[in-house]
Amino acid sequence: MTRFFTAFIFLLNLTVYSQEKYHSYTFDVKPEEITSNTFSKDSVANAFVIYEKGNSYVDPEDFKLKSEVICKLKILNREAFNQATIEIPLYHNDKNSESVNKIEAKTYNLENGKMVVSKLSRKDIHEEDYNEHYKLVKFALPNIKEGSVITYSYELSLPFMFNYQPWDFQSDIPKLYSEYNTSIPANWHYHIKLIGGKKLSVNESKKIDNCLTTYNGGAADCLIAKYVMKDIPAFTEEEYMTTKSNYLARIEYELKTFQDFNGMKNNYAKTWETVDTELKKEKSIGRQLTKSLDVHEFLPDSIINETQQLKKAKGIYAFVQNNYTWNGKYSIYNDDLSVKDLIEEKTGNVSSINILLHNLMKASNIDVKPVILSTRNNGFITEIFPVISEFNYLMIQTNINGKSYFLDATGKYLAFGQIPYRCLNNKGRLLDFENGSSWINIEPMSKSFSMIDTHLIINENNQITGTIKKRATGYFGLPLKEHYFSNESNYIETLESTLPQVELTNYKALTKAKNSTFFQESYDVNYHTDKINGVIYLNPFLDKFTKENPFKLQERSYPIDFGFKQNYIYQFKINLGENYSLLEKPEDINIALPNGEGLLKFSSVYADNSIQLLLKFSLNSPIYPSEYYPYLKEIFKKLVDIQQNSIFVLKPNS
Template identity: 30%
Template sequence: MKKVFLLSLFICINTIAQNRDLGKVTVQELEEKVCPIDSSAVASILFSKGDVRYDYTQGNGFTMSTTVKTKIKIYKKEGYDWANKAVNYYIGSNPNEKLSFSNEITYNLVNGKIEKTKLKSDGEYDEKVNQFWGRKKISMPNIKEGSIVEYEYTLISSNFGSIDKWLFQSSIPVLYSEFNVVVPEYYSYKPAFRGFITPKIITDRKSRTITLTSKSSVGSGFNTKSSINSDSFTYSENISKYILTNIPAIKDEKFTNNIKNYISSVELELSSIQFPGEPVKTFLTDWESVVKKIYENNDFGNELNKTGYYEKDIDAILAGLTKNDEKINAIFTFVKSKMNWNEFYGYSCNDGVKKAYQEKKGNVAEINLMLTSMLRFAGIEANPILISTRGNGIALFPSRSAFDYVISGVELGNEIILLDATNKYSLPNILPIRDLNWFGRLIRKDGSSSHIDLMPKANSKEVINLMADISATGEVTGKVRDQYFDYNAFRFRDNYNGLTKESLLEKIEKKYQGLEVENYDVQNNNDLSKPIVESYSFVSNNAVEIIGDKMYFSPFFHFALTENPFKQDVRLYPVDFVYPAQDKYSISIKIPDGYTVETLTENKAIGLPDNLGNFKYNISNNGNQIQLLYSLDINSAIISSEMYHAVKEFFKEMVNKQTEKIVLKKM
């Protein structure tokens, strides 16, 4: 029975491999109107196959080759973007990676026959992203509803540190995904899986023989004869095949961290190398080993020890300061004001801290390692913290590529103060949003490290005061005073500080359709010690509905949340609010003469389990005045997927309450 099962499995896999190759497009596929596993899909990946192998060339040794073949079906115009593909490749040092596209064809059904359109040279682009990365892009021709596109690309690399992550899942359905990795026995890789769908894994082992040739000469002068000698060596290859079929599209929705954190994928990180007759060279064991190796790098640890280039400046800044918090703030403010971030990520210095200091410009590592060094020079217990930004994904597994950024951490008593000087508006423990990604790793001088929680704990407030006056015609005039604290203030400054008041006024009118804004003002743009204060007057002609002798309106007016941001029935990944927050509204409404309140909304208070969140709605009526006090607290930056249903219902109740109408009746 076991032999029969294995034979059947082999036949099945072999049949699948035969049916999934480029150039095998059928009329039935082109006639297909909807994806068989998702009728709403705008496109689907019919198959995607990746093959990684090591090739040996005499004189150069091993190189790694990755070939990817993809076949995509376009169902709707909204899916046309899936006919484009971009792939990055490393150009930062010799030898550079080499990337090439091939077999780029679009298929259409014309009068019952298959029409092929090949990609021409003007449909392929090569660009330099930055000093480290290049990018090749293709834009497939003759795309229509019903088209099928195919392409292949090959990446040649001598960087064996990790094998590029393979994504089984996508934002459109994937009918078949296969990833094959063939690695010489000398290299050992550790797979790390993400997502909620696990692939089938098939392993094997085979031998491979490499023949080497050399040329030798015998004799001298005219009697010299040449001969070709050959030698060979044999080694084993470890084969891993990962397969997933009928993979649903991963649905993104609001309050989601980098969706790639939750896409089903596999990444292989080099853990060790051992060639015959040589000791094992280990690369990957645990977090302690990973961060210690990073710290020992010349572009990291050595840069922290350099002080001569800034000592006089820091001595002058610290003159007369005795308290540690004063010294921290003074140095932090100095670095932010002097240095300009060149928007390059990474935890290694490029030009070095000294040159960056002189040019007043540097990458993340140069700015924040410089900051850490200055704090240490001032006698502060400061250490670098390696992090993975939100765009890089959550660092779940020990690897050097898990991190792409470094900040500074000050140990002051029982508290660790987090600092990032790449942003002019950041404050102690108010980091740029890109940094807020679960956990980081603090590295001390002795090489030891600690797990650091990067997520904010205190609620960042927004306090809104609204005074409104409703006329007999239903026109609403009013004034708004909106205060932003902590992370809310940081985001405002980071997003809008470069805009004029006219642009900010237009932003509000665009956000709240039908609102006319006047007397716009904003205060404390650059005074980071104070909250942002935004104020304006407004007129609205669409906030009140008049039917007969009655008026209907929400007391939140244009601030009302009218739609639940959570739409999925099931969500397998956490809800990410970025940081805990509190919204407080104080709303005062004057109703028109000749009207009385017929129906007043009811007070309400609802909470999430474990005090994860709550809202309180308290409303009262006194003559021609309506007073509403409302607060919403989200007490945790991240809420697990197990609580998704509760969060969805919580927001449903909140939307219902904010859109609930007060009814006025003409007397």
């Protein structure tokens, strides 16, 4: 029977694989690609790219960059019908615009054993404005069915050579084959970046003489390159990651130099020395940072007359926090409002608010410098050469009594020295217009803790009552402060809804300042638990740190970025009184991540007719490489299981 079952499974797998015939070497569609209805490389995929190819070159007629794109894609089920709607973004400014032409698209189906081809009609190609700089050309392929294979092709005409056309090897669906061919004249010299950490199957290049000529006899050689990736998995977003553009496998170009056919050379690749000089002269950064302010026109005497620098700095910080409002806009330039305008309007972008903070600190003789960075949603910064367009945020750093503090006055609930979570993105550039800028690590100043302390008692009426005290510091306390101080009644209602087995009374918020480093609260509870034949089944985790495992993928190829180190402590004590004693308790657990990078410890003791429980969970690194993913997935699974399924069985003494 065992041999029969093994043979059956082998034949079943052979049948499945024999059904899969996808030709990832050609744009042509074969009948077997339509009849194939599975994808063994990714069993949960709803669609995948069989073959795609791009070809970019400079047109010798008009010297515009042309980029040809072809794609063959398989639709496995109805969930992927949206893949048959294609959107092509086109950039434009006041002088030039990108365009697309030669659009062709076809849908291939089998009907009565014959291949039927449905072609895209020109009337089904639409254009719409997306924002002030982009429009979308959209079309939906006709006659889409489960099992359809679609093909489409188009040609882009791009007048902007500053950024050579990039290529995405990876997307939200798997790809069997992706190829990109480029022809770059020697006039243009680019930094070429392969992003995403995946390896190329083919990486070839060669030089072609005189590939581009002009009417007056000028000529340029071309670098011809071919890049190929195969069997590219779909990129699936999950919790605890920065923007996916940091990890998608793709190739990008940044122009270093351009030399025209008359020999004139323009250098676009700058050094940090030249960038520092430009930023110093820039009217919306450097010139704003050097504005002199009379602190008597802004600050109360209590702050001006403060002799201790740290107290004065905290006073200035709180003053800007409370009197100026961030409008939600990101930029290192305060284009929309100067510091003078901000003073009048009381609202501005992140740069204008923090430049005001900088200038007030400086006018108060406090050592302060600006820091520019890129937020988590904006992507990582290129470190090997300056790309100023990658920066979208400005905050400041101050040094007081030998200690450094990052300050950002855009958040009303941020504590002094607390970096907004959106800014926890590895590094920033510290601007020093006298001595030169330098890279600086953007790291939290202190650890973040979430602590819950629960004390219960079974009284003479066999009711379980007690008190819960909670303290959340750092990034755990920040959203709680914001919720509570903005709407106290809604906060308490939300808290009650998360504790369905608890009757909550006598709520107290013990934190009074909204920019405190912590949020502390307490409340009394009446706990309703399961009781069968007088036996109490008690889950001690009235409140839980997390209710589900955030990690659900089979594997993850990009880092797990929590942003900050995390520490959780849950303490529980219950006095069983005279009527109950312990019959059964859950087993103790002690799990560690490799190299001491994290710990989960759960233990309980029974003494003097009381139960005491301690849960500790710590993540000792803000960022973990993808190799840690299975360990993190398992330790979070165990954390959820402990909180949901740890039961103390209490028996009546009579």
